[in-house]
Amino acid sequence: MVGILEEHHEYLSAERRHELYAQAIAKVLAEGATVADLGCGFGVLGFQCLEAGAAQVHGIDRTDAIEIARETARREGLSDRYHCIRGSSFRTQLNEKVDLIICDHVGFFGVDYGIVAMLADARKRILKPDGIVMPRRIDLKIAGVRSEKCAELAAAWSTAPVPSEYSWLDSYAANSKHRVELSADELCSLPAELGTVPLDRDCPDVLRFESEITIESEGTLHGIAGWFDCELAEDVWMTNSPIEKRSIARSQAFFPLAKPIEVHTGERLTVSFRIDHERPILSWTVARQDGEDSQSMSTWRSTILSPADLAGPSGSPLRANALGRARKALLDLIDGKRSAQEIEAALLAIEPPLFPSEAGVKRFVASELKSVSE
Numbered sequence: 001m002v003g004i005l006e007e008h009h010e011y012l013s014a015e016r017r018h019e020l021y022a023q024a025i026a027k028v029l030a031e032g033a034t035v036a037d038l039g040c041g042f043g044v045l046g047f048q049c050l051e052a053g054a055a056q057v058h059g060i061d062r063t064d065a066i067e068i069a070r071e072t073a074r075r076e077g078l079s080d081r082y083h084c085i086r087g088s089s090f091r092t093q094l095n096e097k098v099d100l101i102i103c104d105h106v107g108f109f110g111v112d113y114g115i116v117a118m119l120a121d122a123r124k125r126i127l128k129p130d131g132i133v134m135p136r137r138i139d140l141k142i143a144g145v146r147s148e149k150c151a152e153l154a155a156a157w158s159t160a161p162v163p164s165e166y167s168w169l170d171s172y173a174a175n176s177k178h179r180v181e182l183s184a185d186e187l188c189s190l191p192a193e194l195g196t197v198p199l200d201r202d203c204p205d206v207l208r209f210e211s212e213i214t215i216e217s218e219g220t221l222h223g224i225a226g227w228f229d230c231e232l233a234e235d236v237w238m239t240n241s242p243i244e245k246r247s248i249a250r251s252q253a254f255f256p257l258a259k260p261i262e263v264h265t266g267e268r269l270t271v272s273f274r275i276d277h278e279r280p281i282l283s284w285t286v287a288r289q290d291g292e293d294s295q296s297m298s299t300w301r302s303t304i305l306s307p308a309d310l311a312g313p314s315g316s317p318l319r320a321n322a323l324g325r326a327r328k329a330l331l332d333l334i335d336g337k338r339s340a341q342e343i344e345a346a347l348l349a350i351e352p353p354l355f356p357s358e359a360g361v362k363r364f365v366a367s368e369l370k371s372v373s374e
Contacts, residue, residue, distance in 0.1 A: 024232035033099035043069030109253035110138040110228030116277040139229040144189035154256035174258040175301035182242040189213040210272040223256040
């Protein structure tokens with residue numbers, strides 16, 4: 001819970017964000033409307049909708065943050081209008097379709113926090129035919145980065161005091177998206193438009209964009225910065241740009257080059273991105289105009305995989321491991337008649353034991369019963 005409190009304090013205290021959503025909600029929300037707030041966290045957007053005249057809000061979140069929203073609604077006397085649903089929005093069914101879907105899963109690079117898939121699913125299942133989606137669209141922006149702190153991120157595993165045995169993990173760092181707070185003087189190119197992602201209508205499962213950046217000063221290019229301009233409602237824009245005074249002061253994304261390159265004033269580089277938002281995987285390529293020094297990176301290459309992950313389907317019969325057997329036994333006992341204590345006692349009585357210790361069984365039951373009851 002401590003991590004969630006810190007995360008949401010940062011989120012709720014972001015400059016101008018609250019005011020921008022208030023402006024957007026006032027533009028589109030009709031008196032008496034119903035709202036679904038996807039990934040609602042502490043519920044702030046839903047409470048803003050109630051203040052603006054919504055009749056009912058369904059706040060949906062699968063993390064412990066929903067309990068803060070629930071308690072806040074109770075303390076504010078809003079429990080009859082703000083309904084907390086603990087679970088994934090993809091598995092949530094509502095008794096009614098809503099007039100507005102609102103979601104602030106706008107990542108550092110706009111689309112890197114699952115918002116595209118979340119809104120696509122919710123639009124089809126829980127939004128009225130003439131309903132409204134907020135945000136409406138995300139414009140992706142990029143620029144070249146020359147920054148020692150960013151260079152250190154891409155070489156973090158080969159830098160003392162990290163033991164040299166782990167220097168090979170630099171390849172993972174170079175293929176990762178990093179959260180950064182950039183200043184204007186760390187951008188070594190003019191900002192460029194990468195592409196637009198509509199959120200109020202269907203878009204491809206895999207997005208492909210290509211653009212050019214123009215270098216403004218000679219030196220070393222360490223990678224690419226990415227940020228967003230997000231249209232919440234018509235003419236209401238939210239940005240985390242490192243060069244705009246109107247920025248909400250949300251971090252940007254940094255996409256490293258595996259090997260930094262020397263660039264010259266006026267030089268143009270081609271930058272392309274492939275965004276698979278269902279998985280999600282981000283891939284980026286940077287190349288000179290003549291094709292030299294082309295480098296391709298992907299978060300897929302920084303995914304930690306076990307030998308079983310790499311083996312793939314073999315056609316051989318599958319057998320449940322110890323955890324799978326324990327889960328099957330647990331599900332067989334959830335019959336609507338037994339209490340949690342009775343289920344735990346039944347699992348403890350199974351021979352041979354499901355876990356090496358009684359404490360292990362107790363921890364397993366507490367964790368699994370929490371997840372299946374959400």
